[in-house]
Amino acid sequence: MSFAKHLISGTNFDAGSLTALQKITLRAVVMSFLFYGLASIEGTLMRVALVNPNIPPIEGSASHYFSIMTVHPIVGIFGSTYQLVFAAFMFLIPFLTKKPLYSVGLANFVWINITVGTALAWIAAFIWHYAPLYTLYWPLPADVGQFSTIGGVVFIVGVALIMIGTLAFIYNIYATIFARVGVHANKTTKELLISGFGIDGMLNLINKLRGKPPYTKEPALSLPVVAIFRGTVDTFLDALVILGAGILVLAYLLADLSGATWNVHAIDALLYKNFFWWGLDLVADGLVLIYVAGTWYLLATIITGQKLFMENVARAALLLELVVSWMVWSHHLLGDQGQPEMMKLISGEMVTAFELLTQGLALFITLVTLWKARPLKMTFELKYLLGGLVGFGLAVPAAIIQADMGMNRVLHNTQWIIGAHVHIALLVGLYMTLYSAVYVLWPMLTNETRLYSTKLSNAHFWLHLIGGIGMGAFMGMAGLDGMLRRHFYMNGEYHTFMVFAAICAVMLVTAWLLFLLNIVLSVGIKGLIGIFLPAEDETATFGIDPQPSVVAAARK
Amino acid sequence: MTFATSVELLKFHWVAYSIYALIIISVVAWFAYNLTRPNKAKSIVRIPFYGYIGFLVAGGVGHHIFTYNSIPWVSEDIMRHELKPDRTFDIEIADHKFKLPGQMKVNVGERVYFNAKSHDLVYGFGLFRQDGSMVSQMQVNPGTRNDLMWTFNECGEFDVMSTEYSGPGGNDMKVKKALVVTGCDDQKKGA
Numbered sequence: 001m002s003f004a005k006h007l008i009s010g011t012n013f014d015a016g017s018l019t020a021l022q023k024i025t026l027r028a029v030v031m032s033f034l035f036y037g038l039a040s041i042e043g044t045l046m047r048v049a050l051v052n053p054n055i056p057p058i059e060g061s062a063s064h065y066f067s068i069m070t071v072h073p074i075v076g077i078f079g080s081t082y083q084l085v086f087a088a089f090m091f092l093i094p095f096l097t098k099k100p101l102y103s104v105g106l107a108n109f110v111w112i113n114i115t116v117g118t119a120l121a122w123i124a125a126f127i128w129h130y131a132p133l134y135t136l137y138w139p140l141p142a143d144v145g146q147f148s149t150i151g152g153v154v155f156i157v158g159v160a161l162i163m164i165g166t167l168a169f170i171y172n173i174y175a176t177i178f179a180r181v182g183v184h185a186n187k188t189t190k191e192l193l194i195s196g197f198g199i200d201g202m203l204n205l206i207n208k209l210r211g212k213p214p215y216t217k218e219p220a221l222s223l224p225v226v227a228i229f230r231g232t233v234d235t236f237l238d239a240l241v242i243l244g245a246g247i248l249v250l251a252y253l254l255a256d257l258s259g260a261t262w263n264v265h266a267i268d269a270l271l272y273k274n275f276f277w278w279g280l281d282l283v284a285d286g287l288v289l290i291y292v293a294g295t296w297y298l299l300a301t302i303i304t305g306q307k308l309f310m311e312n313v314a315r316a317a318l319l320l321e322l323v324v325s326w327m328v329w330s331h332h333l334l335g336d337q338g339q340p341e342m343m344k345l346i347s348g349e350m351v352t353a354f355e356l357l358t359q360g361l362a363l364f365i366t367l368v369t370l371w372k373a374r375p376l377k378m379t380f381e382l383k384y385l386l387g388g389l390v391g392f393g394l395a396v397p398a399a400i401i402q403a404d405m406g407m408n409r410v411l412h413n414t415q416w417i418i419g420a421h422v423h424i425a426l427l428v429g430l431y432m433t434l435y436s437a438v439y440v441l442w443p444m445l446t447n448e449t450r451l452y453s454t455k456l457s458n459a460h461f462w463l464h465l466i467g468g469i470g471m472g473a474f475m476g477m478a479g480l481d482g483m484l485r486r487h488f489y490m491n492g493e494y495h496t497f498m499v500f501a502a503i504c505a506v507m508l509v510t511a512w513l514l515f516l517l518n519i520v521l522s523v524g525i526k527g528l529i530g531i532f533l534p535a536e537d538e539t540a541t542f543g544i545d546p547q548p549s550v551v552a553a554a555r556k
Numbered sequence: 557m558t559f560a561t562s563v564e565l566l567k568f569h570w571v572a573y574s575i576y577a578l579i580i581i582s583v584v585a586w587f588a589y590n591l592t593r594p595n596k597a598k599s600i601v602r603i604p605f606y607g608y609i610g611f612l613v614a615g616g617v618g619h620h621i622f623t624y625n626s627i628p629w630v631s632e633d634i635m636r637h638e639l640k641p642d643r644t645f646d647i648e649i650a651d652h653k654f655k656l657p658g659q660m661k662v663n664v665g666e667r668v669y670f671n672a673k674s675h676d677l678v679y680g681f682g683l684f685r686q687d688g689s690m691v692s693q694m695q696v697n698p699g700t701r702n703d704l705m706w707t708f709n710e711c712g713e714f715d716v717m718s719t720e721y722s723g724p725g726g727n728d729m730k731v732k733k734a735l736v737v738t739g740c741d742d743q744k745k746g747a
């Protein structure tokens with residue numbers, strides 16, 4: 001088949017055969033990858049500006065540079081990763097529990113809200129150069145002397161829409177998990193809750209140590225569902241905090257629009273930082289780490305077709321991570337001298353160090369599960385999973401090193417933090433894991449559509465892996481030489497590192513383009529449009545006999 | 557082992573972390589290779605589960621014990637309200653500008669107390685060598701105490717820069733050669 005024919009019709013993809021559940025999942029996946037592309041282009045523009053500040057479109061303008069830096073993480077974290085993770089989980093929960101998704105309508109509401117919200121935040125930065133950065137350190141977001149008030153209102157409304165979409169996702173997930181239908185028809189809410197929090201795993205371990213029979217042989221919820229349940233608790237708390245901060249900023253901005261001048265110093269900047277970082281850290285240390293651990297377990301069991309190694313320990317570790325993730329935010333405030341020393345020591349250093357344990361455990365369990373099943377075929381899902389393990393294997397120890405009162409004094413707010421830690425964790429750890437999930441789910445979501453080219457998939461894998469690790473490494477080295485993050489260097493400082501980091505950024509963008517090309521040539525433009533048309537088959541389950549694809553075929 | 561300056565610490569960190577990074581990448585690469593081999597590879601080492609957990613705990617806790625004992629500014633920071641400084645400098649920040657007490661002059665080995673106050677936004681206070689590397693820093697929040705105690709074990713001229721974003725207007729917040737440390741014999745000379 002010719003290139004043009006693939007471009008229009010794909011390989012063997014038939015959007016008409018998709019169920020409602022498959023369609024809502026794919027819609028969010030499509031939006032997620034478009035937003036990922038936007039984030040990576042924005043990132044590359046900043047990288048290039050750090051090599052030569054005068055190159056368009058930034059052209060040496062600090063306000064343009066920082067407005068890009070403000071929306072870049074909003075587009076990346078919410079527009080892309082949130083959407084992808086939410087899409088995968090709204091498909092996986094019905095698939096794993098063999099129950100229908102609570103509401104397809106609500107799932108549509110989620111992706112539309114997050115998409116519109118992200119677009120609004122982007123517009124606020126693009127048109128009005130609203131640039132308080134995503135950390136919104138008080139009183140910067142309400143600084144109407146520096147930023148347009150209207151721009152601020154549009155930005156905050158955008159973020160609020162994202163959070164409302166997030167709350168809708170949470171409702172949909174919990175309503176599905178707690179629905180007492182199908183295999184859970186005879187379970188009580190208490191049994192589902194105990195399993196959701198991982199308490200049954202803990203009780204099984206205790207009983208084993210005491211020589212007693214296990215608390216339960218067949219836990220009510222499978223392990224990946226437990227991880228999704230647990231991570232979603234943090235997603236909820238985090239949404240409340242970000243919404244709360246948004247309401248505060250909005251109140252000040254609206255007061256300004258109405259002609260009133262409210263004193264920004266009525267809000268204590270350090271207290272606000274604590275509140276905001278408590279919430280924001282739940283994204284990084286709660287949501288990401290727990291969702292990722294759960295996804296590793298799921299992928300390892302699907303790839304090997306075997307049970308997870310040390311499943312009870314994994315369940316109990318998820319409970320431990322619950323407590324840990326709520327108590328670690330002070331590692332972001334080690335450079336704040338007003339922060340009580342005890343909080344720096346206990347929350348910032350000691351409890352944070354536990355993350356080495358919980359994440360190290362997840363890495364170990366996943367590796368041993370794979371090892372026990374060898375020889376395995378090096379499929380794309382396995383390759384990306386291993387890439388994800390390398391990402392966190394690099395980024396988590398980097399985090400533990402910097403969460404230290406001695407090291408943080410010279411690492412805080414440098415390129416080390418945002419490169420060696422954040423971008424390696426996100427681009428290599430998180431995205432590689434998510435790509436693995438995409439390859440695992442692809443046949444289920446697209447009714448066995450053939451991928452256009454494995455060569456393109458391979459090129460994507462290597463460019464993304466090398467570009468991701470490389471960019472993190474060069475940023476990290478520049479950071480150790482004193483290069484700050486969140487600073488627009490315009491006089492050729494740290495030039496060699498910046499050139500190499502920019503080359504890596506171009507590799508990342510190229511990788512994304514190749515991935516996109518492969519998907520478009522597999523699905524076709526017709527198929528892409530078809531994903532967004534209403535589904536004929538309203539099935540909101542997957543994997544329950546008869547298969548939706550079988551039903552669709554029978555209908556035809 | 558004691559690190560007298562941040563340069564020594566960061567060099568050590570560079571080497572140690574690079575070695576670690578190469579090891580973890582190689583281990584996963586080795587693992588990936590052996591996962592696919594038809595004849596089952598023997599593990600080079602058998603890692604007992606509890607041994608591994610012990611290793612993680614020891615790593616997480618041991619790292620802080622190591623830095624507490626080898627980095628002089630950790631205990632100095634924790635005890636800074638009990639220690640008597642040799643010199644105190646008050647720094648004010650407002651409207652994206654530093655107000656410094658003239659050029660700050662310090663003798664090597666002196667314990668200096670920086671007391672910074674922001675009148676509007678969140679800023680940072682960072683000291684940098686002429687080659688751009690960082691000596692030390694803290695965040696400067698409006699409304700709360702921002703104090704940093706630092707013993708200078710190196711000589712040279714140091715720039716002051718804001719280490720926190722405070723809006724595009726804060727991008728130029730840099731005072732060249734704002735602090736000078738003298739009194740080193742040639743061997744000890746820093747930046």
Ligand code: HEM
Nearest residue numbers: 039040043044046047073076077133134426485486505508
């Ligand atoms: C190809 C991809 C990417 C490139 C080239 C890139 C590049 C950059 C650059 C140059 C910065 C500014 C660093 C500085 O402070 O000097 C940055 C910041 C950041 N990026 Fe990325 N990035 C990419 C992808 C992503 C993605 C996908 C996410 C999220 C999922 C992300 C999250 C962040 C965050 C949270 C910040 C910090 C912003 C701040 O300090 O306020 N990046 N990135």
